[in-house]
Amino acid sequence: xxxxxRLRLGATALTLTALLLGTAACGGTTRDNxxxxxxxxxxxxxxxIKEGLKIAFLPKQVNNPYFTTADNGGKEAVTEVKGEFKExxxxxxxxxxxxxxxxTLSQQGMDVIVTSANDPNAICGALNQAKAAGAKIxxxxxxxxxxxxxxxxxxxxxxxxxxxxxxxxxxxxxxxxEIAILSATANATxxxxxxxxxxxxxxxxxxxxxxxxxVAYGNDDDQKSFQEMQGLLQxxxxxxxxxxxxxxxxxxxxxxxxxxxxxxxxKLTGLGTPNQMREYVKDGTVDAFALWNPADLGYLAAYAxxxxxxxxxxxxxxxxxxxxxxxxxxxxxxxxxxxxxxTVFDKSNIDKFNF
Amino acid sequence: xxxxxxxxxxxxxxxxxxxxxxFGTALGSWDAAIVAGLVAAVLVASAAVPNFxxxxxxxxxxxxxxxxxxxxxxxxxxxxxxxxxxSVASMVGLCSSLMGQLWLSSGLSLELICVLVVLLGxxxxxxxxxxxxxxxxxxxxxxxGTLALYRGLSFVVLGDQAVADFPADWTAAVVRPIPxxxxxxxxxxxxxLALVFGVVLHATPAGRALYAMGNNSExxxxxxxxxxxxxxxxxxxxxxxxxxxxxxxTLRYASARGDNATGLELTVVTAxxxxxxxxxxxxxxxxxxxxxxxxLGVVRNALQLAxxxxxALTIVTGTLLIASVVLPNAVxxxxxxxxxxxxxxxxxxP
Numbered sequence: 001x002x003x004x005x006r007l008r009l010g011a012t013a014l015t016l017t018a019l020l021l022g023t024a025a026c027g028g029t030t031r032d033n034x035x036x037x038x039x040x041x042x043x044x045x046x047x048x049i050k051e052g053l054k055i056a057f058l059p060k061q062v063n064n065p066y067f068t069t070a071d072n073g074g075k076e077a078v079t080e081v082k083g084e085f086k087e088x089x090x091x092x093x094x095x096x097x098x099x100x101x102x103x104t105l106s107q108q109g110m111d112v113i114v115t116s117a118n119d120p121n122a123i124c125g126a127l128n129q130a131k132a133a134g135a136k137i138x139x140x141x142x143x144x145x146x147x148x149x150x151x152x153x154x155x156x157x158x159x160x161x162x163x164x165x166x167x168x169x170x171x172x173x174x175x176x177x178e179i180a181i182l183s184a185t186a187n188a189t190x191x192x193x194x195x196x197x198x199x200x201x202x203x204x205x206x207x208x209x210x211x212x213x214x215v216a217y218g219n220d221d222d223q224k225s226f227q228e229m230q231g232l233l234q235x236x237x238x239x240x241x242x243x244x245x246x247x248x249x250x251x252x253x254x255x256x257x258x259x260x261x262x263x264x265x266x267k268l269t270g271l272g273t274p275n276q277m278r279e280y281v282k283d284g285t286v287d288a289f290a291l292w293n294p295a296d297l298g299y300l301a302a303y304a305x306x307x308x309x310x311x312x313x314x315x316x317x318x319x320x321x322x323x324x325x326x327x328x329x330x331x332x333x334x335x336x337x338x339x340x341x342x343t344v345f346d347k348s349n350i351d352k353f354n355f
Numbered sequence: 356x357x358x359x360x361x362x363x364x365x366x367x368x369x370x371x372x373x374x375x376x377x378f379g380t381a382l383g384s385w386d387a388a389i390v391a392g393l394v395a396a397v398l399v400a401s402a403a404v405p406n407f408x409x410x411x412x413x414x415x416x417x418x419x420x421x422x423x424x425x426x427x428x429x430x431x432x433x434x435x436x437x438x439x440x441x442s443v444a445s446m447v448g449l450c451s452s453l454m455g456q457l458w459l460s461s462g463l464s465l466e467l468i469c470v471l472v473v474l475l476g477x478x479x480x481x482x483x484x485x486x487x488x489x490x491x492x493x494x495x496x497x498x499x500g501t502l503a504l505y506r507g508l509s510f511v512v513l514g515d516q517a518v519a520d521f522p523a524d525w526t527a528a529v530v531r532p533i534p535x536x537x538x539x540x541x542x543x544x545x546x547x548l549a550l551v552f553g554v555v556l557h558a559t560p561a562g563r564a565l566y567a568m569g570n571n572s573e574x575x576x577x578x579x580x581x582x583x584x585x586x587x588x589x590x591x592x593x594x595x596x597x598x599x600x601x602x603x604x605t606l607r608y609a610s611a612r613g614d615n616a617t618g619l620e621l622t623v624v625t626a627x628x629x630x631x632x633x634x635x636x637x638x639x640x641x642x643x644x645x646x647x648x649x650x651l652g653v654v655r656n657a658l659q660l661a662x663x664x665x666x667a668l669t670i671v672t673g674t675l676l677i678a679s680v681v682l683p684n685a686v687x688x689x690x691x692x693x694x695x696x697x698x699x700x701x702x703x704x705p
Contacts, residue, residue, distance in 0.1 A: 063665075088664070088665075089665060090665050091665040094617060095610065096604070099419075100415070100419050101659065104656075104659045107412050107415070108406055109406075119608070119612065120517070121517060122610035125607075
């Protein structure tokens with residue numbers, strides 16, 4: 001027997017072992033459904049917020065300005081309730097690395113874990129273990145499956161976005177004229193839901209003189225959005241305003257407008273980040289645009305966590321709690337708490353935000 | 356091609372083991388250093404880091420290490436022969452995607468899907484093997500190519516969706532501890548595989564032939580070792596193990612996704628080099644690699660528990676990698692210089 005032959009035997013044996021192990025590891029069922037159960041206990045709305053709660057923020061990733069802002073909002077709230085704040089997180093936005101952080105946090109005996117999930121399912125096992133170890137789980141920005149957390153703090157509702165965007169553009173064009181929408185991709189679920197609601201909103205009598213002429217798609221690609229904006233202005237000479245409810249689209253559209261003859265004449269609004277839009281607000285291209293304020297999101301999530309850990313709420317529909325400067329909130333269906341209408345950014349406040 | 360035309364390997368193996376024995380002291384000391392480092396890290400962490408020395412933490416730590424340990428086994432053998440397989444994490448991702456897609460739409464039983472996924476892994480590895488040995492291309496280039504290719508394919512298979520409705524008893528089974536302990540059940544198959552790889556590498560002529568290839572591929576060829584075929588089968592084994600790791604990853608996180616295990620290949624290479632395997636081939640032992648995997652896991656877990664932030668953690672991992680490459684070489688250099696000086700003084704003394 002020579003070495004090659006043995007090695008080949010060895011390799012075959014390895015592959016076979018691997019196969020056997022694979023089979024053994026998965027010893028077999030076909031596809032079926034497994035249901036989860038919603039945990040909920042009795043809440044006492046009059047319970048005081050406990051002091052010294054250990055509240056940890058686990059964002060999708062660190063080194064991301066959006067989450068840094070949100071976590072700072074959380075820190076503000078935790079300081080207000082006299083708790084211990086901590087922010088940990090992976091440097092890359094992956095679900096598996098979040099799992100090891102959740103395990104670490106439950107080891108450390110955190111009272112509350114506030115997280116934004118990189119995967120709605122992958123971190124569930126770890127969150128359930130943390131729950132079993134006594135931690136309360138709040139998700140914000142990106143939810144897990146409802147049974148894996150007590151409360152999800154949602155930044156905004158689709159209705160809230162639609163109302164806000166239509167109101168902004170109507171104010172900017174003086175309540176009458178043609179408008180267009182510059183969206184992301186034609187099959188983007190959230191965009192289409194928002195656009196459908198904007199169309200409903202435009203049927204209201206106060207928007208009777210505002211006419212939506214078309215919806216264009218920039219595919220959330222900077223260059224394509226830029227060209228689509230250009231195309232809109234050429235195709236519709238009477239266009240008075242454009243709504244671009246996507247951060248990529250609105251920034252590209254603003255860049256086109258600021259260098260064109262339409263600057264200041266055609267209004268642009270949408271959902272954008274202050275850092276992307278700052279120069280266009282300052283040079284007069286854009287009057288106002290909107291997005292939720294991540295700092296408020298983190299702030300509310302921290303208060304929701306403190307209320308859970310203090311027994312004020314259990315995450316059941318109808319539970320109420322007070323979130324410091326943001327006021328009172330009610331837990332909705334499936335443990336969802338909505339932050340509220342988007343924050344509007346304009347010349348007067350844009351420099352207060354860095355994300 | 357008949358096996359009879361190949362000259363038997365013993366002469367090479369004999370010479371090789373002689374040379375290896377020479378290196379043995381240096382290697383042995385690195386193994387010992389890593390094991391000592393591991394023990395020291397565990398002791399320091401137990402004393403200094405709250406919540407480290409608990410059964411639950413051991414369970415988390417070992418579970419996190421399962422995919423890394425699996426991938427490090429074939430990687431060790433491949434690097435010993437002077438090659439590398441950088442596509443491992445992408446193969447894990449593609450296997451995970453395929454598992455998800457089959458579960459979602461094929462109606463096959465999960466056990467059959469598992470077998471198919473491991474076979475797919477072996478096939479992906481075979482593709483690497485053909486490019487490296489059939490076309491004689493450098494494995495570094497080939498597997499950087501397939502790293503991108505397989506990752507791309509895994510998004511083709513599953514898009515950006517995640518398949519998550521695997522049966523709860525199976526997802527629970529892979530994270531369960533051995534009854535009465537806090538050691539995850541999955542550690543057992545990993546140890547079994549490690550044993551198989553260890554025996555092949557250290558106790559068979561085939562294993563000695565791997566070192567021969569790593570030291571001098573041409574000489575190994577002349578001495579009758581079929582370098583190409585051997586390497587081909589190593590890449591196949593690597594792929595099959597990636598299939599296994601893909602199954603584990605998918606069930607552990609209960610989520611089949613195209614981006615599963617992204618970037619893991621670099622951690623695998625780090626662990627293997629930290630374990631004392633020379634990136635130039637020809638040197639290294641599996642025991643050192645197992646210790647390297649554990650050391651990496653303990654250090655990361657302890658730093659995480661001590662609230663060291665993710666950026667510092669990345670820096671520590673990078674530093675460990677550099678140290679594991681530089682230190683053994685530096686030690687060998689210094690020894691060689693001391694040895695020469697000693698001989699020099701002996702000669703010139705009278």
